[in-house]
Amino acid sequence: MRALVYHGPGAKAWEEVPKPDIIADTDAIVRVDTVTICGTDLHILKGDVPAVTAGRILGHEAVGTVEAIGSGVKTVIAGDRVLVSCISACGACRFCREGHAGQCMGGGGWILGHKIDGTQAEYVRVPFADTSTYLVPDGVTDEGILMLADILPTGYEVGVLNGGVRPGDVVAVVGSGPIGLSAITGARLFSPSHVVAIDLADSRLEAAKQFGADITVNNVTEDPLELIRSLTSGLGADVAIEAVGVPATFELAVKLSRPCGRVANIGVHGEPATLHLEEQWIRDITITTGLVDTYSTPTLLRLVTTRQIDPARFVTHRFALDEFDEAYDVFARAGETGALKVVLSRTS
Secondary structure (H helix, E strand, O other): OEEEEEOOOOOEEEEEOOOOOOOOOOOEEEEEEEEEOOHHHHHHHHOOOOOOOOOOEOOOOEEEEEEEEOOOOOOOOOOOEEEEOOOEOOOOOHHHHOOOHHHOOOOOEOOEOOOEOOOOEOEEEEOOHHHHEEEOOOOOOHHHHHOOOOHHHHHHHHHHHOOOOOOOOEEEEEOOOHHHHHHHHHHHOOOOOEEEEEEOOHHHHHHHHHOOOOEEEEOOOOOHHHHHHHHOOOOOEEEEEEOOOOHHHHHHHHHHEEEEEEEEEOOOOOOOOOOOHHHHOOOOOEEEOOOOOOOOHHHHHHHHHOOOOOHHHHEEEEEEOOOHHHHHHHHHOHHHHOOOEEEEEOOO
């Protein structure tokens, strides 16, 4: 089979590799029908995730068809159409049992495209298939369900739920890429008074409006701190969500929060950010971090099937499964191309 293989910072190739085999009785082999690229994949290619070593197949999101299962798999069978979650859950360790599968101690967590071969391939081995895949409901497109592999649960859990968004809150979302838009989508479910989207690119701010932001700020030409304070009698945002992963955006999110406010960091950071405790120690703010646990995926699946959210609208560019070079180029230059999510699909 062919797969996208990482060969060190800045290097990748679509090349011939061995097809995966079942190793454990809880494994499934899934034929990849639809796959996407994550911002985390770009961080890997920059060298920001040293745990990913040369020779690793990239990718941690897919919708596909089960081809084979181990003898211990009980919830899916060959021929089933499934969502492959970005998080693999052993289902038995302390963290999995507490709903924190991202911290799985039983061999799961974020392993696909990280510690084991991932989904940007014609086939993928999925460990712990019973607790790491979800049957795709009838009548829902692959593209729509694919967004539930990572970005929607990440924005919802690590941004909205960790940030404790409540009715009437002023929510500032720093970054209007796919994760920021997912946070906006999730925040709207809790009836905030204002959702403010902050970004450098007008094209992404326009997308933020379509996803539910009622105020947008280009922080090249406008001061988001002044705007947030004007909305809140000088206090600041109830919840500030960081959805980029660079020092400047984290530091901005902290500045935007009010006393006793909440700062939810979603972004994947590849270098240190400064927390100005000399300013913040007295303000009673709460800062949360997190890797998605995907405990919200069943809830999001219900919201998709009842048409309360429409994840397919994240998809802006489509490619064949062997067009990874072009897809990565378009996704990496999102400010120029207007890309939100790119999708690659099997053509036969």
